Every structure is written in C-alpha cells, then in structure tokens.
Amino acid sequence: MIGSIEVCCFRLQQGQLQLLISQRKTEPFINQYALIGGGIAPQQDQHLDDTVNRCLQQKTQLQPHYLEQVSSQADPHRDPRGWSVCFLYLAVFRPQQKVHANCKWVNVYDLLNSPVKLAFDHKALVETALNRLLNKSQYSSLPVYFLGASFTLPELQQCFESILQTQLPKAAFRRRLNRPEIMLETGEKDHSQNRPAKLYAMAAPKQLYFFDQLMKGSPTKALT
Amino acid sequence: MIGSIEVCCFRLQQGQLQLLISQRKTEPFINQYALIGGGIAPQQDQHLDDTVNRCLQQKTQLQPHYLEQVSSQADPHRDPRGWSVCFLYLAVFRPQQKVHANCKWVNVYDLLNSPVKLAFDHKALVETALNRLLNKSQYSSLPVYFLGASFTLPELQQCFESILQTQLPKAAFRRRLNRPEIMLETGEKDHSQNRPAKLYAMAAPKQLYFFDQLMKGSPTKALT
Numbered sequence: 001m002i003g004s005i006e007v008c009c010f011r012l013q014q015g016q017l018q019l020l021i022s023q024r025k026t027e028p029f030i031n032q033y034a035l036i037g038g039g040i041a042p043q044q045d046q047h048l049d050d051t052v053n054r055c056l057q058q059k060t061q062l063q064p065h066y067l068e069q070v071s072s073q074a075d076p077h078r079d080p081r082g083w084s085v086c087f088l089y090l091a092v093f094r095p096q097q098k099v100h101a102n103c104k105w106v107n108v109y110d111l112l113n114s115p116v117k118l119a120f121d122h123k124a125l126v127e128t129a130l131n132r133l134l135n136k137s138q139y140s141s142l143p144v145y146f147l148g149a150s151f152t153l154p155e156l157q158q159c160f161e162s163i164l165q166t167q168l169p170k171a172a173f174r175r176r177l178n179r180p181e182i183m184l185e186t187g188e189k190d191h192s193q194n195r196p197a198k199l200y201a202m203a204a205p206k207q208l209y210f211f212d213q214l215m216k217g218s219p220t221k222a223l224t
Numbered sequence: 225m226i227g228s229i230e231v232c233c234f235r236l237q238q239g240q241l242q243l244l245i246s247q248r249k250t251e252p253f254i255n256q257y258a259l260i261g262g263g264i265a266p267q268q269d270q271h272l273d274d275t276v277n278r279c280l281q282q283k284t285q286l287q288p289h290y291l292e293q294v295s296s297q298a299d300p301h302r303d304p305r306g307w308s309v310c311f312l313y314l315a316v317f318r319p320q321q322k323v324h325a326n327c328k329w330v331n332v333y334d335l336l337n338s339p340v341k342l343a344f345d346h347k348a349l350v351e352t353a354l355n356r357l358l359n360k361s362q363y364s365s366l367p368v369y370f371l372g373a374s375f376t377l378p379e380l381q382q383c384f385e386s387i388l389q390t391q392l393p394k395a396a397f398r399r400r401l402n403r404p405e406i407m408l409e410t411g412e413k414d415h416s417q418n419r420p421a422k423l424y425a426m427a428a429p430k431q432l433y434f435f436d437q438l439m440k441g442s443p444t445k446a447l448t
Contacts, residue, residue: 003298074272
C-alpha cells in the first residue's frame, strides 16, 4: 500500500487566494505541477502531522500558520503505481513568504478554470480543500490565520471578503469578530493610512472560534 | 503499513443513543470489545467505502442509513503490531435492527463513563465520532437518519432532543425542520396516539440539509 500526504497550501496576496504548487522531478507525472506532499515514512514520522511538517520543510521551507486534515482518499486508480491512500491537508500561510525555486504561488481560481492538469487527482483534491476553506470561513474565525501577526479591522474584513468573495456589512462584521475570545488590541496603531487604525492580534493563536450563525452575505454552499 | 477502517455505529433506541460494539475473536486484545471494523483489502475494495460496507455486512449484517468519514489516525503506537493507519467512520442506523450474536448495542455515555476498556484506541475514536455527531446535529438535518422510513413531527423533535440532550422550543423547531427541502408529508397518519399525527418522510434521502444558524438550546461545543 502506497501512503502519502498532500497539502493544499493557501495564502492571500493582494486580495487573491493563492495556492502553492511545485513541479515534479520524478516519474510518474514528471515535470507536471502537483500539490506539496510526500510519502509517509513510518521510521521518521510518529504522526501524520510529522509527515506534513517534514514535507513542507523539505519542499517549501515554510511553516504553516494553520493546519487541518480535510479527508482521506484511497483507491487503486489515483496512482499509476498501485492501490494508494492519500491524506489531504489544508494549510494556511501568511502573505509574502519565500519558497523554494521549484514552487510557485498561483491564483487558485485561475488554476481550477485553466486546462492545466495537475499530477494524479490533485485538481480534485484542490476542489475538496477549497470547499472546506470556503465553508469554514463562513462559520469560524479561520480567515484570521491568513493575516500577519497584527492587523487592523479593515484588513480583517477585506480578508474575509476576499475569501468569501462577497461584501460584508461593516457594523455586523465588527460585532461578530471584535470580541476578546477572537482578537485583542495590541496597543499599537497602523500609521500607513491617513487615519491611524488600531492594530489587533489573535487572542488564542491555536484555536478557532466558531460562530453560531453563518457569515451574512456569504455563498450558500453546504457546509462540509 | 497496517491499514484498517473502524466504524462508530450509532442508533437511537427509546431515547438512548447507542453504539454497536463487538467482541474480538483474535489477538491482539482477544475477547475485548471493539468498534466494528476490519483491514483494507486492496484486491477487493475499490474505495474505502467498499471496505466499510464489506466489514459492516460481514460483522453485523447491517446496511447504514447514513455514513461519513470522520478522520484518519496514524502512528506507531495505536496497534501493537506496528505503524498503522485507521480511517474512522460515523454510521447511523435505524432503530431495532438485528445484529450478529457477538455484537451488542450499548448506551454510548454509559460506555464512555465506565471503566470498560475497548481494544486499541477505540474509546478515543468513539469520543471523536460522538463529537462530530453532536456538532453536526446542531447545524444539519443529520438526526433525521436515526428515524424510520416515516415519522411524525413529535418523533422528529424527540430525536433531535435525545441526541442534543436538550429541550427545543416546538414552534421554532418546526419552522426550521418542516420545509420541503428536508421532509415531505406522506399523506398517511400515525394512529397510535389519541390524536392521529401526520407522517413525514425525508425529502432527499441522500442529502444533508444545513441550517444557517445553530439549533437553539443546543450545547455550545465547537463545531468540528
């Protein structure tokens, strides 16, 4: 049985949702683009998360800001070498992070709408992970992980709007997000605009906050 | 690499949430109770769902009314035979189904609160699947799968209340559930009570309906 992990690495760059892909150096699918991933090495990896972190480190030099397992796929067709199992992860990175030369960030919708083929079943994996990201951004604080260590309220709203591809009413958005369980004032201000804006940081960097109502103005796709 | 599936099989019986366990006939953990599961057989199983259905058929003779993959676990400790991967599923069954003699339905909370040890890491798997069931019952029509082919509105409300362990306001509950996307009148009535009650059936038996607001009066645990 062939076992691997594949990671859909997302970041927001100037309002664009981008995905990290890398060019394969080996068969099968040599030279085609693929997700960041790799084989499970039982001797080295105590847990699947160890495999993920090892592969990300080796192939991208990046540390994810947020990581979750999305699903597992297993069948005899997805890998030409035989019956295989793949653990799909969703990872979020902060903007402007440098990666290895054979990796590149691409607009995820451009990729999905283009005739470019990714190796294996990776295009379908991207759709699965993107769906999870969009749904979870409707009912949780997940988008906060796309931002830097500190951020302003307009930046936070733009972040949700970029991911959900919708406009959100400002007052309702702030009522929902600006609470001490989610974010705290850092005491500093961003002076890059005409009116200096308060800077915030995540309150509990390791924890998602779940809303009891879906984000208004959001798409109506089903939760997964 | 050892690969297996494990299924948390749930049913509601007289208001009790029950889990199906079976006694192991082989080492390791011989004679201990365990979840329903089995090894992946790449020669027989095209997909993981095939493994699940084959194991359920062989070990219980049951067909699930609802099935979803919850998560995957993999590490060198969970199976004494070596590094192993397990795909955890959540399955829902209708009440009063007969099972093989070495299986039994037990109250899931009694099991979790008892000193009884399940084989492997199965007690932790039960907690993971139960958590998913409780959370998803707050924001989707999942509990409908616990009912028979037709049901009355009071039965449906009791079903949600038994799972969520809470009382729900009748009018708000009916406003949310009694809609053609979720359920349809069968045209028949249940005459077992003094006042005959309309019978309903699921509208789209293969589809969950997602609410845009959590079920009121429900526990406040985080969604997963």
